[in-house]
Amino acid sequence: MILVTGASGHVGGELVSQLAAQGRAVRALVRDPSAFEAPPGAEVAAGDLNRPGSLTEALNGVDAMFLLGGFADMPGVLAGARAAGVRHVVLLSSRSVVGGDPENAVVAMHQGSEAAVRESGLDWTVLRPSGFMSNTFEWQGQLRAGDVVRAPFAGVPIAAIDPHDIAAVAAVVLGRDEHHGQSHPLSGPAAQRPVERAEILAKVLDRPLRFEGQPDDEARAEMLGNGVPERYVDAFFRFFVDGEFDDTPILPTVEDLTGRPPRTFEDWARTHADAFR
Numbered sequence: 001m002i003l004v005t006g007a008s009g010h011v012g013g014e015l016v017s018q019l020a021a022q023g024r025a026v027r028a029l030v031r032d033p034s035a036f037e038a039p040p041g042a043e044v045a046a047g048d049l050n051r052p053g054s055l056t057e058a059l060n061g062v063d064a065m066f067l068l069g070g071f072a073d074m075p076g077v078l079a080g081a082r083a084a085g086v087r088h089v090v091l092l093s094s095r096s097v098v099g100g101d102p103e104n105a106v107v108a109m110h111q112g113s114e115a116a117v118r119e120s121g122l123d124w125t126v127l128r129p130s131g132f133m134s135n136t137f138e139w140q141g142q143l144r145a146g147d148v149v150r151a152p153f154a155g156v157p158i159a160a161i162d163p164h165d166i167a168a169v170a171a172v173v174l175g176r177d178e179h180h181g182q183s184h185p186l187s188g189p190a191a192q193r194p195v196e197r198a199e200i201l202a203k204v205l206d207r208p209l210r211f212e213g214q215p216d217d218e219a220r221a222e223m224l225g226n227g228v229p230e231r232y233v234d235a236f237f238r239f240f241v242d243g244e245f246d247d248t249p250i251l252p253t254v255e256d257l258t259g260r261p262p263r264t265f266e267d268w269a270r271t272h273a274d275a276f277r
């Protein structure tokens with residue numbers, strides 16, 4: 001049995017669907033099962049990753065686990081998994097950890113989760129993706145209101161990855177001994193600035209979208225207003241304004257591990273077009 005955390009999220013949701021479609025035994029961990037519709041063939045279990053004691057039932061009979069990072073007691077979550085008989089954990093991290101400054105709060109969060117996994121006594125594999133194409137869902141409200149997209153960090157290209165591809169890699173490595181002790185950096189197929197993603201979205205939606213770069217002070221105020229903790233806002237500004245994180249390198253790893261090239265932003269936009277209409 002494979003336990004997938006973050007099952008209602010972008011990566012975990014894709015992973016539950018892909019594992020179930022492959023006929024593998026999969027259990028989706030969610031905090032509120034009544035708000036979650038599992039794909040056919042998948043089990044659902046309730047649990048809160050900030051409370052390791054709440055995971056006991058969800059972990060029953062599990063031998064491999066897909067885990068998001070950054071929760072209150074990662075060593076506690078992993079100790080519970082080990083006690084339940086889990087053998088392999090696959091952690092969703094970020095490639096910002098590579099050469100990242102541990103004083104940056106996002107880097108520190110991922111480095112701390114990676115360290116907990118390495119020290120857990122479990123077999124482990126770490127996935128270190130680039131920024132996600134699904135971050136574009138942040139434009140949904142603006143696109144419902146009109147044809148203008150205002151977004152931060154307008155000059156910054158990112159080789160964004162489709163969560164579908166992260167999940168496909170996770171499905172390949174979960175439970176496979178040869179990936180124990182490995183950290184796989186992952187990227188999408190092209191480094192694009194937000195304006196380029198807006199142009200592709202405009203083509204897919206057949207709408208005359210106009211992109212405007214958001215000034216940094218406006219972007220900071222909006223992030224804080226949306227409840228993003230200040231230390232993480234600072235971390236994003238260090239990444240993308242101070243230039244601490246180059247998320248442009250295009251890597252062969254998705255194709256190496258899955259046997260097919262990573263999906264393009266246009267693929268992602270076509271799949272999710274209805275969410276912007």
Ligand SMILES: NC(=O)c1ccc[n+]([C@@H]2O[C@H](COP(=O)([O-])OP(=O)(O)OC[C@H]3O[C@@H](n4cnc5c(N)ncnc54)[C@H](OP(=O)(O)O)[C@@H]3O)[C@@H](O)[C@H]2O)c1
Pocket residue numbers: 005006007008009010011012030031032047048049050068069070092093094095129130131132134135163
């Ligand atoms: N976005 C990026 O560009 C990027 C880049 C690199 C790495 N990452 C990492 O990727 C992860 C996010 O992945 P994602 O986009 O697939 O997730 P997401 O769509 O943001 O959803 C978050 C998931 O976490 C679950 N969750 C939140 N708090 C929980 C808790 N206390 N206990 C159990 N589950 C909880 C949520 O479930 P509920 O239904 O219970 O809320 C939801 O399924 C983060 O660790 C992030 O740091 C993101």
